[in-house]
Amino acid sequence: MISSISGIVKSISLNSVVVEVGGVGILIQVPNRVAISLSAGATASFHTYLVVREDALILFGFTDLIDRDFFELLLSVTGIGPKVAQAILSGSDSATIATAISSSNLKTLESFPGLGKKGAQRLVLELKDKVAGFASKNANKSLSLGNQVENALQGLGYSAKDAASMVSQVLSSSGKENLSSSEILKLALKNSGKE
Template sequence: MIASISGTVKQISLTSVVIEVGSTGGIGMLVHVPSSLAATLVLGKNAELATTLVVREDALTLYGFESSHARDFFELLQTVSGIGPKVAQSALSMMNEVELSTAIASGDNLALERIPGLGKKGVQRLILELKDKVGSTSQSHAPAAQLWRASITEALINLGYSQRESDKAIDVVASEFGAQVSAQPVAELLKLALQQLGRS
């Protein structure tokens, strides 16, 4: 298992990055990442990701995450019947692992049905098979639900916006959702914050 990767970010797309590794460089590793993570990475800067290698008969695919906890949750999602790495990656692009844990533990079908490729039956299986496994995790991480704000702030600053601009845009987005803001997908909140900055 390739447990982590560290190096210079050479390319960034919506759902993948190329990281140049090795002391002399020249070797670029393609790593598939959640879109919310891709938005926080910066070309030319060093990045360290927790990774897992998915082995299939016709391909070897490396997936990367912000933390080992996110990687472990990615692997947990794939223990559910019908959920493969692409759907698991989509899930972590829509919500971080704390938000997913909370949605699964509380049986929030509406939030989970937003995940591309999952569908209503997939949501039912997800809740049925993981509810007991993530229940204690979501409760112990409940205060971390505010991580959405830190994640979006970091992404906006990496995109060139100031702390003040970022805070102002995030405040507007937060006011639109009120108490439900932490239940929204991080990727969607980031998109709305960028739209707000585009208007200012």
């Protein structure tokens, strides 16, 4: 399975991007909120999930590891396929969706394209006990630390997209959950080769 891809964004459409890696353009399906945040010619990193079909191999990508993990959790729900899961994550981030599921907020869930009333009820029924980690304070703490480091990197001259990618890369590494913002910043700079 292909778990991540980094390369130069060659083209962007509403729900997909083409990323060039080693001279090969790879089509990656992304939530539209991710596509909107990218620019052609910039370097980007994606955490990916490969869907194997009889007639196609489809790669879904996320700039945040938490969103990719949540995408996989959504796929475990009866009747939710990759396109609907992608549409759900296009509407909001995983923490907001997880909070809506854990609080049984059907109105919010029904607002996502392709879900409807029965789909929202099924999400709550099947995932209510499984989404606690996505809506937990630790996830929010990680995100706020990440935002602090992104702001610091932008102050050092990195673009918002590069800063987000650098922080995401550090936070997605195993064993990096309890780092301080200064440690995350040092690792991000070290990984970029500019420490």
